[in-house]
Amino acid sequence: MQKEEKLKNLNLLAEAYWELNADKSINYGLEALALAKELRNPKEEGYALLNICQGYLFNDSYDQALDYGLKSLKVREQVGDVKDIAYTLRTIGWLYYDIGYFDNALDYHFKVLDIHKELGDDERIAYSYNSLGIIYSSKKDHLKAISYSTQSLRLKLPFGNKERISSSHANLGTSYAALGELDLAQDHLEKALALIENTAEYFEQVEILNELANVQFQRKKYDLSEEYLERARQLIDSVNVNKVLKERNFFLSSALYKAKGDFEKSLEYLTSYDSIQKEILSDEKQNRLAEMRILYESERRENEVNLLKQEKEAEELRKNALIVGMVLLLVIGILIVNRLVSGMKKNKKIFEINQNLVKVQLEKEEVESARLKERLEYRKKELTKMGLFISQRNETYQLLANSLKKFDFLDRADAEQKIKSLISEFESRLKINEDIDGFYSDVEQLHDDFFFRLKEKFPNLTDNDMRLAAQLRLNLSSKEISSLNNISVKSVEISRYRLRKKLELDPEDILTDYLRDV
Numbered sequence: 001m002q003k004e005e006k007l008k009n010l011n012l013l014a015e016a017y018w019e020l021n022a023d024k025s026i027n028y029g030l031e032a033l034a035l036a037k038e039l040r041n042p043k044e045e046g047y048a049l050l051n052i053c054q055g056y057l058f059n060d061s062y063d064q065a066l067d068y069g070l071k072s073l074k075v076r077e078q079v080g081d082v083k084d085i086a087y088t089l090r091t092i093g094w095l096y097y098d099i100g101y102f103d104n105a106l107d108y109h110f111k112v113l114d115i116h117k118e119l120g121d122d123e124r125i126a127y128s129y130n131s132l133g134i135i136y137s138s139k140k141d142h143l144k145a146i147s148y149s150t151q152s153l154r155l156k157l158p159f160g161n162k163e164r165i166s167s168s169h170a171n172l173g174t175s176y177a178a179l180g181e182l183d184l185a186q187d188h189l190e191k192a193l194a195l196i197e198n199t200a201e202y203f204e205q206v207e208i209l210n211e212l213a214n215v216q217f218q219r220k221k222y223d224l225s226e227e228y229l230e231r232a233r234q235l236i237d238s239v240n241v242n243k244v245l246k247e248r249n250f251f252l253s254s255a256l257y258k259a260k261g262d263f264e265k266s267l268e269y270l271t272s273y274d275s276i277q278k279e280i281l282s283d284e285k286q287n288r289l290a291e292m293r294i295l296y297e298s299e300r301r302e303n304e305v306n307l308l309k310q311e312k313e314a315e316e317l318r319k320n321a322l323i324v325g326m327v328l329l330l331v332i333g334i335l336i337v338n339r340l341v342s343g344m345k346k347n348k349k350i351f352e353i354n355q356n357l358v359k360v361q362l363e364k365e366e367v368e369s370a371r372l373k374e375r376l377e378y379r380k381k382e383l384t385k386m387g388l389f390i391s392q393r394n395e396t397y398q399l400l401a402n403s404l405k406k407f408d409f410l411d412r413a414d415a416e417q418k419i420k421s422l423i424s425e426f427e428s429r430l431k432i433n434e435d436i437d438g439f440y441s442d443v444e445q446l447h448d449d450f451f452f453r454l455k456e457k458f459p460n461l462t463d464n465d466m467r468l469a470a471q472l473r474l475n476l477s478s479k480e481i482s483s484l485n486n487i488s489v490k491s492v493e494i495s496r497y498r499l500r501k502k503l504e505l506d507p508e509d510i511l512t513d514y515l516r517d518v
Contacts, residue, residue, distance in 0.1 A: 003039055004041070006035065007032055007035045007039060007041065007044050008044065010035065011047045011048055014028035014032060014051035014055070015051055015054070018051075022055045022056070022058035023055070024055075025052075025058070026051075028051065029052035032044065032048035033048035043084070046072050046075040046076040046079060047072075050068070050091060053065050053066075053069040053095075054091065057091075057094075062095060069092045073088045073089065082118070086111075089109075089112045090112045092108050093109040093112065094131075097134075097138070102138055102139045106132065109132055113128035113132070122155050123156075123159050125155055126159075127152070129155065130149065130156075130168055133146070133168070136148060137178070142178045143179075149171040150172065153165065153169065163195070163199065163204070166191075166204060167192070169192035170188070170207065170211070172185075172188040173187075173192060174189075174211050176188065177214060177215050177218070185211075186215050189208055189212045190212070192204075193205065193208045202235050202239045206235050206245045206249070207248075209229070210228070210229070210232050213226075213229045213232065213249075217255065220259075222256060222260050225256055226256060229252060229253050229256065232245075233249060233253075247273060247276050250270075251269075253269040254269035451470070453518050458502060461502060465502065468495050469515050472515055478496070
């Protein structure tokens, strides 16, 4: 627990010494890095690497700063804290800005902007817009600089942070001045100064005062320009201000006094300007910057060469693959076409043979069907005629028997004997009538499939039920059926009723229609 606390404190100290003492920042960062690796704490490891990066950046050791910055980015990407990733990307972006690689700086700051947009953090989006405005201003693309700085200002206003709002006004003032829009430039710069005039933001005050002096110089209001430059120098003398701001003040002062005709003072400030410029671009810094640029250009060109080589190889592979693919497609196409043609011919022959077979079979079946239909119709007609004949004959016999029963003879005894004998004979013939048995046999043979289906569906039907069903199917009336079977019409009706019940028919169902559909 104590080591974890020590690790956090080391990183906090390293961050605190960024601007005060870059060497101490580096040393604390290195100590924190070793302890973070020992404790296997990747979050603090990424923090330590960034602190070392910032230390080297303030020492103008751009190559080492970039090395530790990229290492920090790699570790933080593994941890996955998007806010930490954004901060590291922002640092690397400013590193590229410092060495004048503005396009690379823009790439990193746009990545930061994308992260802030995904987080929906308007305040940090505003900071990203502000950074992009500064970089585009350095690229002399002042219209884009104004666009991003305006967006930044719009988002910053609700948060009320005076220093941040002042920064956006200052950026807009600088860009408008570069475009010659002096009224707008002065308005934004004065607003920026008013917001931080009574704060400890001395660097920003000096920068704004220098730009106000530049605006008044362009307006040829030399006295007012001199007043702003003097106020800026007072701050420069009282605090350790960035050398670049001093350089800007001395350059403007030299130009101002030259315009006013005070060549002695102009030369004095020109000499100071040359001196501080040499300090800024010392031999050591120039060498480091040159090394950094050479290293970057070398890597960039090497990457370009490798990329071109890879693209060339990929193009060759694509060409070869395309040629091979086209040849294969051609071969496959030919094989497919040949197979299709062969298959079509074969299928055509098979189709023709099948068509002929089907035609012959259909003709055969049509002939057979017609023959069977004729036979069936003939048999039905024959059976119907036979049924009617038998019915009529039985009716005749019955009438004869009934007549004889009523016949009156003189010799009563003899008449009775003859009548009884005659009645007995006719009744006996009716019972054993061969025509009736033959009729029933033919009906059963003709309706064999009907009997099978009916019996299969209603196994409880008796033989008499089956015969009645067949006779009804022949469309015989109850009277004809009674005569055919030598029973009364009432018995036929009772039998029909019982048959309906066994067939489970509803009252509205027609018995004969149902039997025809079986």
